[in-house]
Amino acid sequence: MDRNVKYLIIGAGISGLTFANYADGDYLIIEKEKGVGGYCRTIKKKDYVWDYAGHFFHFSTDEFKKKFLDSVNPEDIKYKDKNTKIIYKGELVDYPFQTNIHQLEKEEFIDCLYDLFHKEEKEDYDSFLDMLYGKFGKSIVEKFLKPYNEKLYAVDLKTLDKDAMGRFFPYADIPAIIDNMKANKDSTSYNNSFLYPRNGAGSFIQILYDALDSSKILMEHEVVKIDNEHKVAQLDDGSKINYEYLINTSPLNHFLGYFEGEKFSALKNRLSYNKVLVFNLGFNKKSKFTEEHWMYIPDKAVNFYRIGFYDNILDADKLSM
Template sequence: MDIVILGAGFSGLSAAYHLQQLGLECEVYEKEERVGGVCRTEIKEGYTFDHCGHLLHFRDSGIRKLIQNLIGDQLSNHTRQAWIFSKGVYTRYPFQSNLYGLPKEVIEECLLGFIEARNTKHEARSTNFEDWIYAHFGKGIAKHFMIPYNRKLWTVPPRELTTDWMGRFVPQVSLKEILHGSLIDSKTQLGYNVTFDYPKRGGIESVALALARKVQGIHTQKKAIRILLSSRYGRKQRGAHHKIRFEGGFDREFKTLISTIPLPELIRKVEGVPERVRKAAENLRHTSILNLCFVIDRPKVSEKHWVYVPEERFPFYRIGFPSNFSPYSTPKGTSSITVEVSYRRRKPTSVVDRVLKGLREMDLIKRGDKILFHHVIPIPYAYVIYDQHYKPSMKIIQGYLKGKGIHSIGRFGGWQYTSIEDVILEGKETAEKITLNR
């Protein structure tokens, strides 16, 4: 067995599942006690909390079928109830096509800015995300939502970001849609995630568990600490074996490695990695998240699924309501709220008090409500930052790994902004590529 997979998140599980379906043997090594990676779920005192909010959006019929075959009757379909809280009011998502309800002067600023942007000649290609925002949405929408929200989410000013990550994630609108959404409370939904599926019980981890049950040879609590590449490796000696060293001193030989662990960590583990590759990996930046989960002694604190919070005075950028994804996630008579706080390098301090102050201001926690308990889940890797160093650094690293027979895939292995479906597909495609080359 010469194929090793590092990491049992969705990308590693999918690669293993598809390799085994294609008749190849492989083994998966995961450092945590459980599979699922960032899609693990904590169940505490009867309350279900995903490590961070995870909903299933299918665009690929093959992946939809795979998941439905695994846990079809356990999935519920929902129509998104996504909102924004700003200027003391809740408006519908996306901000740009749902200005109705905001103060009149804000609506006027957004509309005039949008019209002005349409009538201004911009450079053919916006070089950074901030310029792109001004060119496509104008000054008002930039000021009241796009700039502050993205600054909070990405932890860096949008000027430092390129537009390479945006794809389906930033819905664009026409003047007609903006005008329509300024005059009436429009219920027309826009964007890629209008409906979603979510498991009835067990949170998002139940999907990862269902996939893991179809995979042979998963070893948990096995943390890779070093990768030793055989110096004999080369075109003439494709049979040469490399080695992975795991914490505790156990070594495992491999010819082909599928790594789904964060790319900069992978590079740090490879012995004798060239200086230019090591430096390129040091240039890669990412955000981390604290996911704060609160349990309140009152049912239905909100009818919504999630709320984006752009204003700087709130320390969080998004709030979710697990009770509204599945009635089984919260015992009767109570509610749960999750709050995402983004940061880079230094963990925020006194965050619980600041978050609670914000939730009270948003009227989600009312006078007299009792917080039964709270729980904080750290997400060390959340979003990779697409800055000016991203593309050149990735080119150097990918070129190096390709020459070593290492496939680094997934959200953090491939260092990209991808969904569960995207990484399941990537795992499948990697398995097919490896099978073809045998």
């Protein structure tokens, strides 16, 4: 059946659901999965709570934060000061690496400190990698920043913009690095403290979903074609949606495939992207890591780049990772 809507929203993940919460009610969400949440869905199995990946919410406004917290039992929220490590040559180094080089072996520490003081900063950088060398010097970059981010992005860092990570990158100047040698406090990361729902990230998704009209969310439906000129989207069941505004939250390479025309296919072919495979594992006892929340692994001989411990965040008595 054909429909007319003001806002056609592709995807019922956290972005799509949030937009619908603040729309004027004239919306329709198209979601190809059986449930909402996208990559913020939560899986519960026996004593274990897992997300599709580790997600932590850092609210941009107090108003938005209050919207969530007022809808949750205070006892169901865990508040934590971040405890994160880097597995470097078999030892644990506090994150971020660049402010904890004093924890390295003496010779490596001297290399990092020497290169840090002799780095060549510039007004303009050509790429993300160029920026790293300019800000932190050769040793810090090649021991951690370069190998870790190459694993994370699965791309040559020269192809990334200098601001590719935005606020998520922990910048630090020389005074901050020197001060941290004694204070040993991470003041550069955006998520030094965080909150986490006892029942997983899906708890927040449920709050967004419950505030909406479920009849305006089409589950197990997918957009297959979009006529951008006439503002019509065709679904996999043959029905058509006439829209005034199109809100996309699906991956851009999928989204561009909905349009016909050379300019869309050319743009799609210009995009690069990678995929992340997440394993959620549970064990009936704790590991030797009882305080760490997550760890970073720059070593390219190891084919994963991060490991997280839900049990240490939730104060559980069984290893959930």
